[in-house]
Amino acid sequence: RGDSGLSEINLLKRQVSTLEGQLRALQSSFSKYKKVIMFPNGRIVGEKIFMTSGYEGNFDSLKQRCSQAGGQLASPQNAAENAAIQQIVVLYNKLVFLGINDIQTEGRFKYLNGENIVYSNWQTREPNNDKGIEDCVEVYSSGKWNDKSCGEKRLIVCEF
Numbered sequence: 532r533g534d535s536g537l538s539e540i541n542l543l544k545r546q547v548s549t550l551e552g553q554l555r556a557l558q559s560s561f562s563k564y565k566k567v568i569m570f571p572n573g574r575i576v577g578e579k580i581f582m583t584s585g586y587e588g589n590f591d592s593l594k595q596r597c598s599q600a601g602g603q604l605a606s607p608q609n610a611a612e613n614a615a616i617q618q619i620v621v622l623y624n625k626l627v628f629l630g631i632n633d634i635q636t637e638g639r640f641k642y643l644n645g646e647n648i649v650y651s652n653w654q655t656r657e658p659n660n661d662k663g664i665e666d667c668v669e670v671y672s673s674g675k676w677n678d679k680s681c682g683e684k685r686l687i688v689c690e691f
């Protein structure tokens with residue numbers, strides 16, 4: 532291979548090193564913008580982002596709003612995700628509704644996609660389906676869950 536091959540390699544090396552610098556700059560900028568956009572209403576847990584807009588409404592209204600925004604009502608799958616939602620409950624001093632309900636079959640709580648829940652954090656003696664009308668799930672400031680009537684108004688928390 533001749534000179535033209537070597538200079539081609541050197542050109543590519545310069546291009547790679549330019550791109551490495553641009554990538555580092557983009558990463559540090561993105562890291563700052565993430566902090567800005569998460570403050571104070573968002574929480575990042577792994578790949579998931581939880582966010583409230585401060586809106587309050589019944590279950591159907593919250594579900595529709597999250598979906599409209601390209602997300603879905605918060606559906607914690609582990610303790611870390613539940614803790615992030617709890618922090619938002621405490622910040623706003625308002626209970627939230629999760630994307631979980633037993634509307635289809637009493638006593639069988641499912642996500643909005645119809646799958647059975649894999650994680651729960653029920654308060655002692657919950658769910659009790661009080662008065663026979665509690666199919667939705669609210670989160671207390673303790674992070675514990677209570678089944679509650681879907682018609683009640685609660686704080687929105689979406690996940691993206």
Ligand code: GMH
Pocket residue numbers: 657659661665677678679
């Ligand atoms: C009943 C009692 C309470 C419980 C509520 C709650 C309503 O009033 O069992 O102790 O806190 O129900 O489950 O959703």
Ligand code: CA
Pocket residue numbers: 657658659660661665677678679
């Ligand atoms: Ca209850």
